[in-house]
Amino acid sequence: MASCPFCNARISEELHIYGGTCPSCFGEVPGEDAPTNPGEAVQAEQERQDAVIARRQARMPLLVAMPLVIVALGYIGWQVSKPPPEVVELALGDDFLMELQNMQFEAYDPEAEAKAEAEAQARALRARKGGGGTASGGTDEGLLAIASKEKATGPGGVAVDGADFVEEEVGTRRTRKDPAQPKLGIREHEGTTSGGISGIVGGDYGGGLTTRRAAPLLTDDAEIGEATKDMIRSRIGRLQQCYEKRLKTNEGLEGVWKISLTVGKDGQVVRPSAVGQGVSDAQLEQCITDQMDSWRIYGRLKEEKPTSFPFHFKPN
Numbered sequence: 001m002a003s004c005p006f007c008n009a010r011i012s013e014e015l016h017i018y019g020g021t022c023p024s025c026f027g028e029v030p031g032e033d034a035p036t037n038p039g040e041a042v043q044a045e046q047e048r049q050d051a052v053i054a055r056r057q058a059r060m061p062l063l064v065a066m067p068l069v070i071v072a073l074g075y076i077g078w079q080v081s082k083p084p085p086e087v088v089e090l091a092l093g094d095d096f097l098m099e100l101q102n103m104q105f106e107a108y109d110p111e112a113e114a115k116a117e118a119e120a121q122a123r124a125l126r127a128r129k130g131g132g133g134t135a136s137g138g139t140d141e142g143l144l145a146i147a148s149k150e151k152a153t154g155p156g157g158v159a160v161d162g163a164d165f166v167e168e169e170v171g172t173r174r175t176r177k178d179p180a181q182p183k184l185g186i187r188e189h190e191g192t193t194s195g196g197i198s199g200i201v202g203g204d205y206g207g208g209l210t211t212r213r214a215a216p217l218l219t220d221d222a223e224i225g226e227a228t229k230d231m232i233r234s235r236i237g238r239l240q241q242c243y244e245k246r247l248k249t250n251e252g253l254e255g256v257w258k259i260s261l262t263v264g265k266d267g268q269v270v271r272p273s274a275v276g277q278g279v280s281d282a283q284l285e286q287c288i289t290d291q292m293d294s295w296r297i298y299g300r301l302k303e304e305k306p307t308s309f310p311f312h313f314k315p316n
Helices: 013-018 040-081 094-101 110-127 221-247 282-292
Strands: 146-153 159-170 173-177 187-192 198-204 208-212 255-263 269-276 305-313
Touching: 094 221, 094 305, 110 221, 221 255, 221 282, 221 305, 255 282, 269 282
Parallel strands: none
Antiparallel strands: 146 159, 159 173, 187 198, 198 208, 255 269, 255 305
């Protein structure tokens, strides 16, 4: 039978093993399973080991993340240092360049320019006649919006576009509108008009029903090249007009300028420039880029297409 270590009174086996209060002297019997004080030296060593383990656990996330950081920095450095992708210019061809140089220019005629643009659109539509938005029982030309642009004079005395009056043919009816006129409740949807024309239909609650075609998506370089050449043919006279304006103050001005442009995804010309080849005239070059800012092809692209061509400005 076990006894209390303080008063030697008999205690139960459970109290002897697990410890507790002695019923005789009320002393605290430690019990055989109670922890004992290992001493200060042992406690200090245990605390030191616990601190080492804690530091290792604190560094673990950093050690795990370090390889990922190194890989990410390496990838960023590779992206920054690698050369940009090669941009291939759209080639316009020697025949077209010769055609430009042999052009005879007349006074700027906005109606002639609008007609040339309409013809370019008709060619593009005929080339893609099997696609969506074709007409049933009509000609491509009958679907085109022919814009007759009134002549106006901009800064420097160079003729620029005035208001656009758009004529559109729907069946047997033709409407004529000024796009500057305020519109109320414009809607747009795919559909077919009563004249059998399918495509994009615009509803103008203030001016009657009109139709227009969505510009086709051009994916082939040959198609993009033809659309770009059509645009240049119809508008190159504006650049010649800039030159003839400068001739009035600089009679000896003549030479070759490299005309550069990029056709954006929406068909709009972006980043135009004119750089003289052995010759320079800041006012002429500014006039050229100002005119080209409004250029666009009839079509949309998947990616931008740069191109350039030399043009010899000389008295007409």
